[in-house]
Amino acid sequence: MSKTYNVGVIGYGLSAKIFHIPFINDSPRFALHSIVQRTPKPTDDASADWPNTKTHRSADDLLADKDIDIVVLTTTPDSHAPLATQAMRAGKHVLVEKPFTPTSSEAQHLCQLAKDNNVLLTVYQNRRWDADFLTLKSLLDDGSLGRIVEFETHFDRHRPEMPSAQSWKTDPASYSAVFDLGTHLMDQVVSVYGLPERITGFVGTQRQHNTTGLEDSFTALLHYSGGMLATCKAAVVSPEETQLRFWVRGEKGSFKKFGLDPQEDQLKAGLRPGESGYGIESEERHGALSSVMDGSGKVERRTVRPVESIGYTAFYEQFAKALDARDEKLVPVEPGVAAGVIRLCELMRRSSVEGKTLVV
CATH class of the missing domain: 3.30.360.10 (Dihydrodipicolinate Reductase; domain 2)
Structure with a gap:
């Protein structure tokens, strides 16, 4: 039986709600496990929208959860490099919303970090x-x-x-x-x-x-x-x-x-x-x-x-194939190519x- 991958989404803005959660929920290969929303509001509350999903106020709490396989970063670009670094060091596979990082040097560093930690990294060039x-x-x-x-x-x-x-x-x-x-x-x-x-x-x-x-x-x-x-x-x-x-x-x-x-x-x-x-x-x-x-x-x-x-469902389907094979060459968008675009x-x-x- 194919593995179902637990996904933790950091950030709960337009990107998370429109471009990621619908496709996570559409695929039998992924399960929406946790969401980080630092400042919920009465009309914008992840825990109310997804009552059967864990919600956290900090990325640290989410990354400490051993049940999470993949972290999806939908936060502002300046946070991508530090959060991706933290997630990969915690042994999580990482999907980063575009733009990958503010600088190509940060992008190249993340590419190497993925190899060093034996995790997969990809960028959402949907x-x-x-x-x-x-x-x-x-x-x-x-x-x-x-x-x-x-x-x-x-x-x-x-x-x-x-x-x-x-x-x-x-x-x-x-x-x-x-x-x-x-x-x-x-x-x-x-x-x-x-x-x-x-x-x-x-x-x-x-x-x-x-x-x-x-x-x-x-x-x-x-x-x-x-x-x-x-x-x-x-x-x-x-x-x-x-x-x-x-x-x-x-x-x-x-x-x-x-x-x-x-x-x-x-x-x-x-x-x-x-x-x-x-x-x-x-x-x-x-x-x-x-x-x-x-x-x-x-x-x-x-x-x-x-x-x-x-x-865009094809992006997540391809990511599942890469995760099954643990093959960085199969990810839907190779991080090295995304780093070249930032350059x-x-x-x-x-x-x-x-x-x-x-x-x-």
Whole structure:
């Protein structure tokens, strides 16, 4: 019989409630054992939401529990390295929410610590399991696009006003769009092509009344051997009815897609994995493939049906396989790759300050 792994979740914010607990509960391979919530409120109390689950006020109490196999970190990024270190030294496998760590040196240290303590470590780069990205990968794999020359991945929104709610994501000392959305976009590119040879970064703010210096937007150009250029871009001033998501161009064809994968919005609306309609995108949001017709030079355009996918559930299923085999090469996101993405974030910001392209 397959082992069921007991999971302890540290932090009880949006990430825990939307991106982790629904998938832990959806899988027969995992059991939600404990939650750390330091300051519950009458309308936000993990013990009330999950009465059959242990709740703690400190990470120390959770990590002392020998019944817990896996720790999921959903706390602010500055706490990831110390909490992951503490958890791995306690013999726990660790899943870290993105961004992995604030610095690549911390990320590399955690990679080594996992090896030293014979535990598995992975990072929640869940957008590798967006249906549109999986569809794009299938087109790359079957050669529909030919040799790729430009790969654009966007996360643009129209939010020209500064956020009113105060959180770590509005604190410029703690937050940068580079380490938030940038890790998603660059991870998708790196998961397909590996690290680039060079990077050019443009980081700053697009908001007119940004008195805090919060980095709300960026463009990263990833230069690959053979001439391919990958553009990763996030904007907060982009008044479009439907935002561009992907535009990938090759010698045989191009793939263009508008709108985000629906899973995040569905989860926020209360839909759960496995329920009817989960992960299914409306037809008007499907991407389009433009193909060069052999011999004629004409271009034919057709809508591409998304590949069948179980969405972010696949991340946890792959993690279970890695845990069964105790094989670090089977984790859904290798921590060394995630550390490389953090290095790209650092170089992007440095490139922007220095005004030059940097060697990776």
